[in-house]
Amino acid sequence: MQPFFEATDYFPADTDGRVEAMAKVTGKAKYSAEYQAPGLCYGFFATSTVAAGKIVSIDTTLAKQADGVIDIITHEHKPLVPGLADETKIRESRFGLPVFHTDKIYFKGQPIALIIAETLEEATYAASLITAIYHAETHNIDFELSHPKVALKPDGKERGSLQAWQQAPRMVEAEYTIRNEVHNPMEMHATIAHWTADNKLKLYDKTQGVNNVQRTMARLFGIPNDNVEVMSEFVGGGFGSGLRVWSNTLAATMGAMQVKRPVKLMLSRPQMFMLTGYRPQCWQRVKLGADENGKLLGLYHQGRNSTSMYENFSEGFTRECRLIYTVENLKTESATVPLNLSTPTWMRGPGDCSGDFAIESTVDELSYLLKMDPVELRLKNISNEKDPETGKPWSTNYLSECISRGAERIEWKNRPTGSGQLTDGDWKIGYGMAVGMWGAGRQNASAGIKMQKDGSILVQTAMTDIGTGTGTGIQNVAHDSTGIPKNRIKIELGNSSLPPAPSQGGSTGLSSITGAIAAVCNALKQKLVDYATVVDNAYKGMNIADLLISETGISARSGNAPSISFTVLFDTNHIDTIAVEASAGPGDERQKFSFCSSAAHFCKLRVHTKTGKVKIERMVCTVDAGKVVNSKAAANQISGAAVGGIGMALMEEQNADNALGSLLANDLAGYHFAVNADAPIIEVAFINKPDFNSNPSGAKGIGEVGIIGCAAAIANAIYNATGKRLRDLPITPDKVLMG
Amino acid sequence: MKKAHTHSRRLFLQTSSMLASLAFIPRSVKAFYLETRNFLVASKKTGSLAVSVNKKLYTVEADTRTTLLDLLRENLQLTGTKKGCDHGQCGACTVHIDGKRVLSCLTLAAMVPGKEVTTIEGLSDGEHLHPMQQAFIECDGFQCGYCTPGQIMSAVACVQEGHTHSVTEIKEFMSGNLCRCGAYNGIVEAIQKVAS
Numbered sequence: 001m002q003p004f005f006e007a008t009d010y011f012p013a014d015t016d017g018r019v020e021a022m023a024k025v026t027g028k029a030k031y032s033a034e035y036q037a038p039g040l041c042y043g044f045f046a047t048s049t050v051a052a053g054k055i056v057s058i059d060t061t062l063a064k065q066a067d068g069v070i071d072i073i074t075h076e077h078k079p080l081v082p083g084l085a086d087e088t089k090i091r092e093s094r095f096g097l098p099v100f101h102t103d104k105i106y107f108k109g110q111p112i113a114l115i116i117a118e119t120l121e122e123a124t125y126a127a128s129l130i131t132a133i134y135h136a137e138t139h140n141i142d143f144e145l146s147h148p149k150v151a152l153k154p155d156g157k158e159r160g161s162l163q164a165w166q167q168a169p170r171m172v173e174a175e176y177t178i179r180n181e182v183h184n185p186m187e188m189h190a191t192i193a194h195w196t197a198d199n200k201l202k203l204y205d206k207t208q209g210v211n212n213v214q215r216t217m218a219r220l221f222g223i224p225n226d227n228v229e230v231m232s233e234f235v236g237g238g239f240g241s242g243l244r245v246w247s248n249t250l251a252a253t254m255g256a257m258q259v260k261r262p263v264k265l266m267l268s269r270p271q272m273f274m275l276t277g278y279r280p281q282c283w284q285r286v287k288l289g290a291d292e293n294g295k296l297l298g299l300y301h302q303g304r305n306s307t308s309m310y311e312n313f314s315e316g317f318t319r320e321c322r323l324i325y326t327v328e329n330l331k332t333e334s335a336t337v338p339l340n341l342s343t344p345t346w347m348r349g350p351g352d353c354s355g356d357f358a359i360e361s362t363v364d365e366l367s368y369l370l371k372m373d374p375v376e377l378r379l380k381n382i383s384n385e386k387d388p389e390t391g392k393p394w395s396t397n398y399l400s401e402c403i404s405r406g407a408e409r410i411e412w413k414n415r416p417t418g419s420g421q422l423t424d425g426d427w428k429i430g431y432g433m434a435v436g437m438w439g440a441g442r443q444n445a446s447a448g449i450k451m452q453k454d455g456s457i458l459v460q461t462a463m464t465d466i467g468t469g470t471g472t473g474i475q476n477v478a479h480d481s482t483g484i485p486k487n488r489i490k491i492e493l494g495n496s497s498l499p500p501a502p503s504q505g506g507s508t509g510l511s512s513i514t515g516a517i518a519a520v521c522n523a524l525k526q527k528l529v530d531y532a533t534v535v536d537n538a539y540k541g542m543n544i545a546d547l548l549i550s551e552t553g554i555s556a557r558s559g560n561a562p563s564i565s566f567t568v569l570f571d572t573n574h575i576d577t578i579a580v581e582a583s584a585g586p587g588d589e590r591q592k593f594s595f596c597s598s599a600a601h602f603c604k605l606r607v608h609t610k611t612g613k614v615k616i617e618r619m620v621c622t623v624d625a626g627k628v629v630n631s632k633a634a635a636n637q638i639s640g641a642a643v644g645g646i647g648m649a650l651m652e653e654q655n656a657d658n659a660l661g662s663l664l665a666n667d668l669a670g671y672h673f674a675v676n677a678d679a680p681i682i683e684v685a686f687i688n689k690p691d692f693n694s695n696p697s698g699a700k701g702i703g704e705v706g707i708i709g710c711a712a713a714i715a716n717a718i719y720n721a722t723g724k725r726l727r728d729l730p731i732t733p734d735k736v737l738m739g
Numbered sequence: 740m741k742k743a744h745t746h747s748r749r750l751f752l753q754t755s756s757m758l759a760s761l762a763f764i765p766r767s768v769k770a771f772y773l774e775t776r777n778f779l780v781a782s783k784k785t786g787s788l789a790v791s792v793n794k795k796l797y798t799v800e801a802d803t804r805t806t807l808l809d810l811l812r813e814n815l816q817l818t819g820t821k822k823g824c825d826h827g828q829c830g831a832c833t834v835h836i837d838g839k840r841v842l843s844c845l846t847l848a849a850m851v852p853g854k855e856v857t858t859i860e861g862l863s864d865g866e867h868l869h870p871m872q873q874a875f876i877e878c879d880g881f882q883c884g885y886c887t888p889g890q891i892m893s894a895v896a897c898v899q900e901g902h903t904h905s906v907t908e909i910k911e912f913m914s915g916n917l918c919r920c921g922a923y924n925g926i927v928e929a930i931q932k933v934a935s
Contacts, residue, residue, distance in 0.1 A: 065780050682923075
């Protein structure tokens with residue numbers, strides 16, 4: 001089965017691939033730990049062996065005697081970071097873990113020392129020689145035992161009343177749980193910190209937002225933003241883990257200050273499980289009422305997620321239920337449960353992904369209760385015209401079309417209407433579906449263009465490309481806006497000294513930056529008209545829409561002005577380059593409309609009755625992402641998200657051993673995400689209708705909707721196959737057998 | 740055994756601070772101190788290695804603990820080979836040794852003299868990409884690109900090994916190379932393209 005790309009009006013036979021493709025397939029693409037700096041030395045963390053308490057003393061005697069060790073940073077021996085100088089400043093900094101600025105231990109695996117040595121081997125070995133004496137306190141990492149003790153609080157506006165639908169003819173109510181999931185991008189978080197002069201810092205850092213790192217570090221060290229340059233040209237995956245600045249960035253910077261040499265610090269894979277966030281464990285309860293015809297009457301969604309002892313992180317998983325369906329009566333409640341773990345963070349489809357699993361499983365259950373096709377039940381209740389939360393009209397929302405097209409593609413009509421009806425030897429076969437939505441946001445962003453005398457341009461922005469195809473998307477939009485051939489458009493990204501841009505997260509990256517690209521392309525055209533007017537007065541007052549840019553020069557579409565070559569244009573104006581910069585952001589349209597991306601996920605799978613193994617046979621994802629500006633990368637991102645959804649549904653889990661205060665998974669053998677053989681060829685299609693209110697390119701973000709709904713589609717298919725309603729993710733074979 | 744180790748470690752730690760404060764230390768105490776130190780703190784051992792990477796011979800003084808992966812990345816600045824786990828669990832560090840795919844993080848540098856190591860940097864023939872590299876571009880067989888060199892090295896081996904008879908077979912024999920972006924569609928398509 002080949003993937004089906006229907007967004008073919010762009011690049012139907014594009015064999016060039018992405019702008020950065022050559023660098024990535026030849027190994028020339030440089031990720032943050034791969035740069036050189038004069039006198040570079042290596043850092044490695046030693047971490048706490050207790051989960052709660054205080055450090056009484058750290059013994060570095062042995063480690064100091066190991067070969068190659070230059071210095072060892074601890075909370076007692078460090079360059080003081082001004083922004084973390086005391087308890088108040090630590091709180092105000094909102095940095096999270098005040099690494100090396102406290103003797104408190106909040107979780108097992110917390111960095112207690114940074115060993116700096118001449119080589120990686122020396123630093124790694126010396127870290128093993130660090131010992132500490134703790135005043136250990138009682139820890140708690142048991143979410144299941146702890147969460148019922150935390151009171152739920154209202155979360156968002158209540159609609160209608162809870163009492164109004166308690167006598168609904170059809171009612172389903174159930175609890176759902178999801179274990180911690182860990183981002184685990186393939187590149188471990190890494191930083192090279194280099195103080196190039198007094199108060200001037202250069203960082204190569206793995207991040208989804210160089211400006212965020214720049215601002216954070218400038219604030220912590222009390223230096224101007226301009227004194228901090230952050231580079232992240234290639235980012236080896238993020239999925240949310242790169243949206244915060246973590247302890248490795250701060251520690252490497254402190255280390256470099258201490259030893260007055262550049263320091264490279266790459267987390268080990270085990271440390272990635274402790275120090276760069278995760279999707280928190282959660283408990284949810286959903287109660288859903290409907291009339292006999294399947295009209296939803298009321299929804300009550302409650303949930304709690306884990307957080308750390310030093311920060312509050314609320315997932316917001318009750319957002320999703322407010323987006324999709326018309327429900328007159330709706331109440332949501334949530335709470336967070338502090339544990340002796342590091343702080344969780346946003347992970348692909350944060351909140352909504354977890355919330356959607358509970359909601360969409362419940363809707364599926366209701367469909368069986370009603371003896372109604374789950375597709376029909378959804379189509380009946382989806383709020384097609386307006387955002388049910390705000391009452392504003394959707395700018396565009398083609399979720400219903402996604403459902404219809406997906407159903408057709410997977411041949412939903414072949415689905416057995418009852419559960420456990422289709423068998424093949426020891427296998428049971430089932431179909432499932434679910435939908436997902438995500439608010440399509442946009443932020444302020446800036447971009448610059450430099451045009452050379454040969455008419456080629458360089459488009460620049462600080463925005464990173466974490467693998468989503470941002471650079472290629474930018475090239476495509478710039479090509480569309482200016483007409484300049486793509487091979488004459490170069491892209492430069494991921495450097496804080498370039499025009500500022502928001503972090504790449506929350507599916508807002510492309511939507512934000514394409515607005516800026518359209519604006520800067522217009523600025524370039526205006527500048528060309530201005531310069532052309534100096535050469536020939538016929539260009540005076542020309543509307544930029546009339547300007548035609550070719551490989552050799554400019555002319556007027558209308559024929560009202562003569563062609564001018566770039567050579568003449570540049571020479572007459574005595575210039576070597578034309579540089580323009582522009583910013584753009586959301587405007588009034590955000591007051592008038594609500595914005596969303598949406599997706600329907602369909603799954604056909606088989607379940608082995610003797611082993612409990614689940615084998616996904618087909619996964620179909622139909623997506624409304626506005627206009628698709630880069631069809632290959634967009635399809636790739638959706639199929640990748642579906643692979644993530646398979647992991648979430650079937651295998652990804654971080655478990656806790658409360659007796660030891662330890663997390664059980666700390667490597668990729670103990671924490672499974674989907675490998676190649678776990679996923680079928682994912683079939684992806686786009687509605688591909690532009691939303692020009694969203695931004696000038698008409699695109700809406702897709703990073704999140706690809707995963708939101710996948711887990712429920714799979715769980716629902718397992719029910720269709722086996723009759724077992726499994727509400728605890730991941731659905732591992734033991735749960736299938738015992739369920 | 741473990742207990743004895745703990746005792747001597749503690750004794751060492753206590754005496755080392757005392758020793759530091761005494762100006763005149765009897766020779767026998769000093770000898771004991773050094774002996775204990777050497778027992779507790781392994782000293783670095785290095786050796787000269789002649790390693791052939793991408794048909795180029797490098798002679799390097801390397802730590803005996805250095806893996807081939809770290810030798811490539813940190814000593815030879817051949818950073819195309821990636822570190823994804825350092826435990827042989829993800830495949831990002833896959834290189835070829837004498838034409839066969841090998842995990843460079845589980846290979847000590849000291850094991851490779853006399854063998855030919857090929858990395859992603861040595862796969863293309865000058866400016867001409869290897870067909871697998873070209874296929875990865877055309878099929879968009881990556882997103883972030885971090886696992887890509889390992890995927891391509893494995894993919895080349897997968898074709899050479901003849902494990903390309905079906906999508907299922909390709910997926911099975913490429914499952915040692917994790918891709919968190921989930922670009923498996925394109926990876927499989929690229930391998931099919933080269934195999935045919």
